[in-house]
Every structure is written in structure tokens, then in C-alpha cells.
Amino acid sequence: AQRVTQPEKLLSVFKGAPVELKCNYSYSGSPELFWYVQYSRQRLQLLLRHISRESIKGFTADLNKGETSFHLKKPFAQEEDSAMYYCAPNSGGYQKVTFGIGTKLQVIP
């Protein structure tokens, strides 16, 4: 069965510290991989996509096919990074996104 695991429900880091939000997936084939973010009182929105290989707001995500992981990283956390983060693999050709349970990132000033 297709599954995504975000092992941490809550991750607290100090401002300026490195951040790593973990995501492991269990999928047949090669899923497309996304990270979505939901800031307080805002709608869920795309943060970055594996296919774009870009860095958004200082975040990057590396696909490790061997470990089936797609961890989200940022070298120096900012207070405005506090939000819910969802790892979202998508497979099967069409939209049937399986979201992880989400990790709440809390950046402590």
C-alpha cells in the first residue's frame, strides 16, 4: 500500500538552528514528490516540488531513492518558518495525493 511517514508531529528548533523535517514514503513506481506548507490562518500551499529542484524560502528537499526519503531542510530557521508542513507523494498518473500527517515546525525566538 502507498504510504508516507512523517515521524515527528512537532519539531521545535531555535531561530538560526538548522531544520530537517523527515519524510519517508512507500510507493510502487516513482512518485512525484511535493512539500506543502500551511501557515497560521492561511490556506495550504505548495512549498516546493522535487521535479523543480528548486530552493524556496531557503528550503531544499533531496530525494533519496535508496532510503525512499524526501527530507526537507533549511540551514538556518526563521521565526516565519513556523507552520505545518506536509510531505505529499503523488503517484499513479493522476491526482491522488497521499499526505503525511504533517509536522508542526515551531521556531523559538
Next chain:
Amino acid sequence: KAGVTQTPRYLIKTRGQQVTLSCSPISGHRSVSWYQQTPGQGLQFLFEYFSETQRNKGNFPGRFSGRQFSNSRSEMNVSTLELGDSALYLCASSLAGTSEETQYFGPGTRLLVL
């Protein structure tokens, strides 16, 4: 370009009732997906529609149904409401609903079942 809109934003119903939620996608988007968001389960996929056809379905009981109209607007219906149906229901749209496309989310409809 206007974003995804959902109506109503809040609903209070009692057990056994039914409810219909509406979603208007971004203009030009033909794929609409629905999700249920709860604190315990996170975001769970309900179904996806494209060109008035349901293409994908999640693991929800038959009480959850949906449809899509020719203008791509979509509705979701939940019959015989249960307390556990209390959740934030999100819809998302994309151009063609392929797996590599970004989804654009609406603000959600918060449903409370008493």
C-alpha cells in the same frame, strides 16, 4: 486570477443529517480534488474529478460522494452525518490533474457535527 473558493466556510449539522459543500476551482482548472483534514489523521484524500468524471477515490465510505459540473465546479455530499465527520474539508484544483502538477487549495469548509 481568483483562487479556489469554497462555500460555505462553516457549517454546523446534527447526526443523521446530510450536507453539501461546494468548490469553485481556479479558472481553467479542470481537476478538482477533495480532502478531509483532522488533527488525528492529517489530510486524507477523498476523491478527484476531471471533466465531470470521478477518476480517483480514497478509502471513505459510500456516504461520501461528489460530482463535478461542466464548468468544473464541484460539490461534495456527505449523507447520514456522524460525529467523526467533523473536520475541515479542503478542495484543491489543478489544470489537468496529472501527478506532477501543483494543487491549489481553497480555504476549506469547517464542518461540525453535533
